[in-house]
Amino acid sequence: MAAMDNADWWRGAVIYQIYPRSFQDTTGDGSGDLRGIAQRVPYIAALGVDAIWLSPFFKSPMADMGYDVSDYCAVDPMFGTIEDFDALIEAAHRHGLKVIIDQVLSHSSDRHPWFIESRASRTNPKSDWYVWADPKPDGTAPNNWLSIFGGPAWEWDSTRKQYYLHNFLASQPDLNFHNPDVQDALLKTVRFWLERGVDGFRLDTVNFYVHDRQLRDNPTLRVSKAAKAKQTNPYEYQNHLYDKTQPENLEFLKRFRALLDEYGGRTSVGEVGDGRRSLKTVASYTSGGDKLHMCYTFDLLGPDFSAAYVRKCITAFEAAVADGWICWAFSNHDVVRHVSRWTEPGGDADATARFSIALLACLRGSICIYQGEELGLEEAELAFEDLRDPYGIRFWPGFKGRDGCRTPIVWDSNEPNGSFSTAKPWLPVPDDHRARAVDVQESDHGSVLAHYRATLAFRKQHPALTVGRIELLDAGKDQLAFIRETGNERLLCLFNFAGIAAEWRVPAGAGTVAPIDFPGPVAAVDGDRISLPPLGVLVARLE
Template sequence: MTLPSKQILEPHPSSLGSTATNRPWWKGAVIYQVYPRSFQDTSGNGIGDLKGVIKRLSYIASIGVDAIWVSPFFKSPMKDFGYDVSDFTAVDPLFGTVEDFKLLVDSAHQLGLKVIIDQVLSHTSDQHEWFQTSRMDNTNDKANWYVWADPCEDGTEPNNWRSIFGGSAWSWDEQRKQYYLHNFLTSQPDLNFHCEAMREQILKEMTFWLDIGIDGFRLDAINFCYHDSQLRNNPEKPVSERKGRGFSADNPYAAQYHKYDSTQPETLEFLKDIRLLADRYPNIVLLGEVNSDDSLTTMAEYTSDNDKLHMAYSFELLADDFGTAYLTDTVGTINTKLIQGWPCWAISNHDSVRVVTRWGRNNNRTQFAKTLLAMAASLRGSVCVYQGEELGLCEAPIEHSQLQDPFGIEFWPEFKGRDGCRTPMPWHTGDSHAGFSDSAPWLPIPDVHKALSVSEQEQDPHSVLNFYRQFLAWRKDQLCLLEGNLDFISTDNELLIFSRSMPSFGAHRNSDASTLVACFNLTDEPKTWQPKAESALNWTLELLPLSSTEQPRFESGSWHFPASTFAIFSAQGED
């Protein structure tokens, strides 16, 4: 059987364009995460800044993404590199000014890019003026803005809650003579969302950025906003059930069911308040990061009834767990539970080991990176791409003496922290510090990354970067990938195969297939698949891993997939 190829070889124009549907811009969107500290330095201090992001916006647009998500740039003592905010409406001088950010938004919009920013709502820095006031005594106007508790009779912590970053989640404050709660660093006290005045102020802080013209918020650790007001102890978790999601499985935090210190029912009402605020502005999206004992169920709850979050993502695909069975179970569960909501997928970000190392063990990196992008961007949902993922960057080796991340410093060597995925972007192979800065960067850029720089990959039509451009250009015209249903096709040979389908394409441009069948070999061994003949007769080869050294091939009634390859077919029926 001869199947004609319809490969797209030219990049799509970077402008967003419009579709013939009424789909919200974020539904099926590809969102590019920028970690400003490591993106581009223009001030010469070795740390990236907002002007650096502006400088590289045309590059981001050329990839074919729909939006950027900018990690925290707010005023901060940087104990957790911006996730410890000391002023929600100020830009830290390290990154620039509010005027720089306004220019970033305007420049992105001119290129057809939406702008999403982080909001770290569950806690602040201990340097925030709110906390400095709150800790003075228990009668001031912000006394109840943070979670304070008296010690037990023996002087110990109020309960057994643990911090993700190690030790008790409670620290003693000598000035106020009480303990305060911190789910993360001791310098990141938790806000008390049971306090109405504090909640109202948080919404005002968010309004500041909405008025500037952003297009959405990524809500960091959103299920950590509320705690159990009775401060009940968390139940212990059996060793057999402990797993790492945003932390390692041997972290003491994994030894509890987090029944009382997070993911409380009151969060749902607060999400409704945020949604009411967002809906006052046109086309705003709310994307929530969820990390709970049952993140997939929590995602469904937080996106239900079209009155809370628009989208949510979890750490399920940011974990070490991998394989066809795991992906089928995780994606299938989301597919079943998120009936009213919309998922967002991330396989790399600033908190996890880079995916070609974590899942691929650095084997066949170039082809594996291409196939992973095709897989993630073919799932039902939107997708986040982390800076450098489009270059196929591996986890950078970081020595103990080079560590910056307090998480890694605390748990080294069992957990080496997050520095390895946060090293600066390599722009030019031959330039000083890979074109990132004129000075030594805050984290080293390894030679293996310099060899994969943007300048090198721009010149190679077979590069991971150019594959991203080609695949995302093709994807823009596939309505069934952007909003269609997903159904798995079972096999017994470790191939991940699923169909994406729409009942009708209507007047959507350049689309003539009602169903796409996507086949992925995510293993490091060749695999064979024999689809049902009566179904496969109507299939047309739509896309292969462009310019791959080894391509899938059809032979003797079966498809043969070399390691780390894929094929996508258009079909009138499915296997």
């Protein structure tokens, strides 16, 4: 674990995201908890990851599953106690794992004491801690900003007789980052967790922190009628120039980074939801070594999955982010699981899972794995009455929400609720997930789980894949080829996205291909000619 002692341990690291409510229940209430995560730390360590990322476990009314925080320095009783958190930190560190926690700084719950005081009057000490604005003369909202969760981004308050801003639920009021006291208070909560030994922070909606002081209307986004017809959420009709990604945010990120640097060996990863400007935002947020360590975007969290599209994303990132760093992910708690997004109807989901982790492991950057993807779990189909996600409930049936990727992990195929809980789980355990339970795959050397472990072990053994440069090569329509290189190691990485076999020739002058033992399905090498099976992969040395 010598590499884990390096202050730059995060660069090229593999981060395993845990959704605590769906990982392991130890109290019999149907919801996962911190003790359950600590109990499963050996399983996580055996995957070969470097860190775990915990989705929110703070005290919360749970209107948005914990992303509505009512106390930034307390564990919600649903998940346990602060002593349980300390025990989890100790267990993770004992197994060589870093711990990253999810900080939701852009907004709080409307039950947070700060907001309760702020809404009480226009003159109290925290009256300016949230984004308040007077109505237009006709009583309507201050501008045209929309909430991602539906409707206007403004809610009327009858006490202050003003509107307050909420980019998500009305019960998630936005904090006013133009107020330095707000920044100070939030940084104080960050220090609280640093003192408890956390190794980093995932910053939720990091580009939403600061709003336009003038509250200017967002312009209409110019898209085709066909593209607009596909949208289930009118939020996508606007070009979000003023409600997020404001330049003043950079100064707060510098303050945040300076705090982390006081402790040494800490890291930060920001979630950037910024549409067409996402990579430009990543560049500005991670450049210079004085803001965030890395960011991830939604570029590879959508339906597009082709050699051309992935090449476009890599090219755009390398062009935009000169000295910054990216964290790639194919799945997380907000999107349909990638094996469901990317497997053709009637196709082999396990083949998609194996191909995807091979690609993810070879990309330049750090990578995030979302719990259950190492089992090849597909998106769960849930009935409307089983939904808990306010986003999905609001936009059903055009959009089914995020609960389908949040169902509990199945540990034992033959046990009630898959050994997740002794009680009825907060979300149903799909019957078809039982065949992919951990106990089934542990005993199968050809399982998706075994493939993930082998692929991550391979990545760790080759520095070119964790910190090396990347050079894209010309390839066919359905093939992606690039070289990863650092020091004396040059690796050729070749991927066939097609459902049929393909051939590819090594460019003249690139070197001689020397195959190495990379988890299959692998390609066949004959001199400079490489034969790729459907969804085939080659990682080989260039000599």
